[in-house]
Amino acid sequence: xxxxGRGAATPLGLDWPQTARRxxxxxxxxxxxxxxxxxxxxxxxxxxxxxxxPGPDRRRALGLHAAREAWADAxxxxxxxxxxxxxxxxxxxxxxxxxxxxxxxxxxxxxxxxVPAEGRPRFPEIAFDHAAFGAGTRALAEQVERATVSPATxxxxxxxxxxxxGPVATISIACASGAAAIVEAARAIRLGRxxxxxxxxxxxxxxxxxxxxxxxxxxxxxxxISRPFDLRRDGFVVGEGAAMVVLASxxxxxxxxxxxxxxxxxxxxxxxxxxxxxRRAMAAALADAGDxxxxxxxxxxxxxxxxxxxxxxxxxxxxxDAPPVASVKGAVGHxxxxxxxxxxxxxxxxxxxxxxxxTAGVTAPDPACPIRPLPEARVASARAALINAxxxxxxxxxxxxxxx
Amino acid sequence: xxxxITGVGAVGGWGRGWHGLSALDRVPxxxxxxxxxxxxxxxxxxxxxxxxxxxxxxxxxxxxxxxxWAAPFPDVxxxxxxxxxxxxxxxxxxxxxxxxxAGALSLPALGRVGLRAVNPLFAFQLMNNFxxxxxxxxxxxxxxxxxLLSRGAGTVIALDEARRAILDGECTRALAGGADSALHxxxxxxxxxxxxxxxxxAAILALGAGTPLAWLEGCHYGRARPAPDPDDLDLRPxxxxxxxxxxxxxxxxxxxxxxxxxxxxxxxxxxxxxQFGVVHLRAA
Numbered sequence: 001x002x003x004x005g006r007g008a009a010t011p012l013g014l015d016w017p018q019t020a021r022r023x024x025x026x027x028x029x030x031x032x033x034x035x036x037x038x039x040x041x042x043x044x045x046x047x048x049x050x051x052x053x054p055g056p057d058r059r060r061a062l063g064l065h066a067a068r069e070a071w072a073d074a075x076x077x078x079x080x081x082x083x084x085x086x087x088x089x090x091x092x093x094x095x096x097x098x099x100x101x102x103x104x105x106x107x108x109x110x111x112x113x114x115v116p117a118e119g120r121p122r123f124p125e126i127a128f129d130h131a132a133f134g135a136g137t138r139a140l141a142e143q144v145e146r147a148t149v150s151p152a153t154x155x156x157x158x159x160x161x162x163x164x165x166g167p168v169a170t171i172s173i174a175c176a177s178g179a180a181a182i183v184e185a186a187r188a189i190r191l192g193r194x195x196x197x198x199x200x201x202x203x204x205x206x207x208x209x210x211x212x213x214x215x216x217x218x219x220x221x222x223x224x225i226s227r228p229f230d231l232r233r234d235g236f237v238v239g240e241g242a243a244m245v246v247l248a249s250x251x252x253x254x255x256x257x258x259x260x261x262x263x264x265x266x267x268x269x270x271x272x273x274x275x276x277x278x279r280r281a282m283a284a285a286l287a288d289a290g291d292x293x294x295x296x297x298x299x300x301x302x303x304x305x306x307x308x309x310x311x312x313x314x315x316x317x318x319x320x321d322a323p324p325v326a327s328v329k330g331a332v333g334h335x336x337x338x339x340x341x342x343x344x345x346x347x348x349x350x351x352x353x354x355x356x357x358x359t360a361g362v363t364a365p366d367p368a369c370p371i372r373p374l375p376e377a378r379v380a381s382a383r384a385a386l387i388n389a390x391x392x393x394x395x396x397x398x399x400x401x402x403x404x
Numbered sequence: 405x406x407x408x409i410t411g412v413g414a415v416g417g418w419g420r421g422w423h424g425l426s427a428l429d430r431v432p433x434x435x436x437x438x439x440x441x442x443x444x445x446x447x448x449x450x451x452x453x454x455x456x457x458x459x460x461x462x463x464x465x466x467x468x469x470x471x472x473w474a475a476p477f478p479d480v481x482x483x484x485x486x487x488x489x490x491x492x493x494x495x496x497x498x499x500x501x502x503x504x505x506a507g508a509l510s511l512p513a514l515g516r517v518g519l520r521a522v523n524p525l526f527a528f529q530l531m532n533n534f535x536x537x538x539x540x541x542x543x544x545x546x547x548x549x550x551x552l553l554s555r556g557a558g559t560v561i562a563l564d565e566a567r568r569a570i571l572d573g574e575c576t577r578a579l580a581g582g583a584d585s586a587l588h589x590x591x592x593x594x595x596x597x598x599x600x601x602x603x604x605x606a607a608i609l610a611l612g613a614g615t616p617l618a619w620l621e622g623c624h625y626g627r628a629r630p631a632p633d634p635d636d637l638d639l640r641p642x643x644x645x646x647x648x649x650x651x652x653x654x655x656x657x658x659x660x661x662x663x664x665x666x667x668x669x670x671x672x673x674x675x676x677x678x679q680f681g682v683v684h685l686r687a688a
Contacts, residue, residue, distance in 0.1 A: 040516030081626075089553075090531045151532075152553050156678045165627050168679055169561050170553040172486055172532035180550055184565075191568055208511055212499065212518050213526045263482065263537070265546040277546060336531075393537025395549060 001186045002252030002404060003245055003348050004196075005074025007066040010241040010342065011047035011332050015069050019332075020349050023357045024377040028331050030226060030237050035206055042215025045224040046206040047239035047333035058204040058240070059089055063154040064161060066242035067198050071162060074246035076196055084166040084194035085159045086185040088177030088201030089151030090337035091210070151337070154202055158244075166194040172337070175300070176261075177201050179340025179389030179397040182245065183259040186399075189249050200244035201341035203334075210336075211238065217269065219304060226334070227361030228301030228327035229308050229373040236302045239333020243341035245348070254352050255404045257384065258289030264394025271307055275314030277396045282318040282386060285398035292402050294319045295382035296356050297371075298347040300390045301327025302334055303361075311388065312369030319386060324374040330360035340389025340397060347385035351403050354381045406621045406686070407567045410614030411471030413463035413581075414655045416605025416645065420462060425652070426659040430641045433603045434587055435459070456487060457538040459606035459648070460583035464539040467579060470617075471610035481547040481575040483566045484608070485559025485647035486535040487584030487591075498522060535583050547575045557625050557673055558582070559650040560681025563609070564623035570612045581608035581654070584647035595644065603643025607651035616688035618658045625681040630672050649673060654683060661687035 006016045011029030013019040022029075029047040038044040053061035152170040159168045167188050171181045178201020185199035214220050214236075221235035247256060262284065264277035271278065286294070297319065300311055315325060328346050335342060346357045356378040365373050384402035414422040417432035435455075453461075464482075473480075498521035503514035536551040548569055552558035559582035566580035583606030586595060592602055611620060624630075639653050650673040657669035667687040674680050 037511050038515060039512035041512070042515065090533070150553070152558070152675075159627065159678070167561065167625060168627065169558065172551045172553040173536065173549070174531050174533040177533075184550060187565075187568075191572075208514055209499075212515060212522065215515070216522055216526055261548045261550065263540045263546045263549050265477075265540045265544040268534070268538070268541060280546070391533055391537075392531075393533050394541065395533060395537055395551075 001189045001247050001249065001256040003254040003256065004076055004248050004252045005070040005246035006345055006348065007069025007073060008241065008243045008342065008345060009049050009051060009062045009065040011049050011239060014051055016345060020357065023328060023331055023346065024355055026358060026360055026376060028360045030333055033206060036208060041211050043211060043220040043224060043237065045237055047237065048206050049241050057153060059151060059202050060154050060157050062204060062242040063087060063202040064157055066200060066244040067158045070244040070246050071198060076246065076248060078196040080163045080165040082166055082195040083162065083164040084185060084188050084197040085155045085164045085168045086171065086181040086188065086197055086199040087155040087158065088171045088181035088337045088341060089154045090172050090174055090177055091151060091205065158198055162198060173395040174391035174393060175336055175339050176389040176391035176395050176397045177337035177340070178243065179344060179387060179399060180261060182341065182344055182399060183261060183397050185247050186256045186259050189247060196246065196248040198244060198246055200242065201338040202242035203336040203338035204240045205238055205336050206240050214238065221303060225361060226303045226330050228299065228303045228330050228359050229312060229366055229369045229371065230362045231364040231366040233303040233305060233308060235304055236329065236334040239335050241332060241335050241338055241342060243338060243345050245344065251404060253404055254348050254401050256399060257292065257402045258285040258400030260284030260288055260398050262396045264396065266394050269392060271310045271390065271394065273310065275310040277394055278311055278314040278388065278390055279318055281396035281398040282314065282388065285386065285400050286318070289384065289400040289402065292384040292400065294323050294384050294386050296347065296350040296385040297323050297325040298343040298385060298387045299325050299327045300388045301329055301359065303329060309366070309368050311390065312371045316370040321370055321372060324356055324378065325371040326357055326359045326374040328357065330362065340387065343389060344387050344399065347387045347401050350382040350385045351401050354379060356380055356382060405571050406619040407570050407611050408616035409609050409611060409618045409620055409658065410616055411467040411610030412607065412617065412655050412658055413466030413470065414607040414652060415459050415462045416652060417603055417643065420466070422655040422659055424659065426656045426663065428642065431603065431643060433601055433643055435604060453534060453538050455585050455604065456535045456583040456606065459604065460484060460535050460608065461539040461542050463581065463583065463606040463608040464543065464579055467608045467610040468543065471614045473577065473610065473613070475544060477543060477545045479547045479575050480545050481566055481569050481578035482536060482540055482545050482549045483562035483578065483580040484536045484551050485562045485582030485650065486532045486551045486553050487647045557675030557679030557681035559647050560623050560625045560673060560683055563620065563683055564625070566611050567620050567623065577612040579608050579610055581606065581651035582647040584645055586644050586646050598644055600640035600644040603645040605645050605648045605652060607648060607655045609654060618661050618688050619686045621684040621686050623681065623683050625679060627678060627680065629680050630682050636672065650681060650683060654685060657685050
């Protein structure tokens with residue numbers, strides 16, 4: 001399986017070349033959140049894509065944007081029946097505006113509230129009436145459909161736009177979704193289910209509900225700084241974006257040489273203390289690739305204290321401490337379902353362009369992380385690169401790319 | 405190339421189990437009394453884990469038992485079709501109540517005090533992967549995996565992935581199926597004109613080792629609608645349980661095999677997001 005096209009919509013740029021240049025420059029896109037008033041939130045910063053998207057489904061718009069670039073970059077022609085689409089996307093919630101409207105139904109018999117053209121909706125004192133809610137949701141159906149609560153609409157929209165008639169799948173395993181979607185696409189090509197696949201991931205979680213949820217988990221950086229593998233890291237910063245690639249069985253400059261997935265089967269929120277699941281995913285991906293020498297690791301690297309330490313120890317155990325290790329999350333935040341896909345693009349860049357993209361924010365590497373974090377971009381020819389993506393709940397995906 | 409189905413677990417409005425499922429012509433839409441998935445985390449799980457995740461845990465536990473597989477499961481694969489119903493409205497309600505500030509919905513209030521009203525794993529109830537990860541954690545399942553979402557056809561892909569993984573030697577045993585609930589108010593609104601009653605549940609098949617109950621012969625999926633067959637049974641009276649429905653359809657077919665009234669079956673599903681899927685089963 002070979003990489004033929006790349007596309008991205010990121011907080012650092014609306015295409016992959018611009019994003020790669022700014023990542024190489026050490027830019028960081030984390031800023032105060034502009035999308036809504038964050039006073040009092042557990043985190044008030046994020047990395048937002050500077051792109052106004054139409055309608056309520058930002059995920060779909062970002063995913064399509066990246067897919068168009070990747071498809072144009074690939075320049076392939078394919079029988080529609082042999083074109084597949086695999087997208088990592090998460091979270092079935094409706095947008096917060098829709099949730100508010102749904103609650104409006106529940107209190108409709110009690111005076112309701114109005115959503116003014118500008119400003120905040122006004123609530124009376126309410127008693128939540130579940131029966132009214134159940135009965136009233138039918139009237140909101142059109143609005144719910146407009147809001148498109150399903151993350152599967154991203155893959156469906158890409159399939160429609162590119163007339164893909166082959167396998168179309170949405171992979172939802174939280175933070176590993178994007179990488180797992182590329183794994184699934186590579187498997188589909190390997191198994192002969194399709195010849196070409198548009199694949200990647202998208203996250204659009206700069207959202208009040210997700211900020212509250214991640215805040216409740218105490219997973220967000222209180223300082224508002226993402227610095228994976230740094231001694232002072234204290235949590236992740238939410239980001240958003242989409243990264244897509246076009247894979248094909250026809251030879252190209254970069255090969256997807258190894259793919260693997262594993263489960264920790266250990267704990268709802270914490271990784272296995274020895275990183276056992278991560279080790280198995282990395283080792284299996286390397287074995288699948290024929291154990292090539294790894295010259296660059298694009299880590300999951302969330303900037304949370306425990307996860308980074310466990311991942312670093314797992315990397316050191318599996319590939320040693322020689323290769324430089326980076327995480328794009330220092331620059332563009334944590335895209336959740338899209339995270340593994342932007343990491344994949346960075347690894348492909350190392351192999352194809354010979355530029356090892358760095359980890360922004362690392363100035364004091366944590367000695368408990370026995371790896372070599374890469375604080376600045378380096379021009380070096382990477383023969384092969386390893387990509388990790390690990391999810392809450394213990395689902396892991398690893399890939400190996402190498403020069404063809 | 406076919407793969408043996410050696411265990412089935414199913415839970416839905418009819419209760420827990422799959423024997424006799426093919427004789428039902430309609431079922432209550434909801435699982436009224438959730439049986440415990442496992443002992444050690446029952447109370448915790450009920451409080452913080454989504455209903456589809458609990459359904460998956462129950463069905464997976466029963467599939468393992470029927471297949472006679474004993475722990476540990478370091479190399480067992482797990483592929484599930486999952487849904488997108490979102491967080492429970494009780495949590496949303498609690499959060500939004502706290503977000504009222506002098507009668508107005510206040511996003512700052514939502515951020516400042518709303519998070520005190522929701523359970524610690526609220527974020528995960530908004531996401532879908534815990535439908536896969538929760539039963540994996542309960543049973544220590546650690547093999548290759550994916551949670552596939554297309555609210556119907558994704559479950560067919562999950563079954564196909566499991567079958568392929570066994571045939572390719574990626575794993576020797578796998579669990580595959582689907583778990584979902586269409587009874588979330590947001591989903592109910594979206595499906596207002598759906599021809600079947602809305603339902604919830606899970607069904608999971610144990611594949612690859614043990615005494616065969618049936619054979620998984622193949623799966624097909626894509627954007628082309630399969631042609632109808634005169635012998636097709638209409639399973640819509642059992643309800644639309646989204647990602648769970650194709651897997652429940654497999655359980656119905658295996659029950660038909662058990663009763664001797666069929667020896668081949670195809671389960672046809674139409675995903676809400678434009679995908680169709682077909683599963684081919686044969687009696688053992």
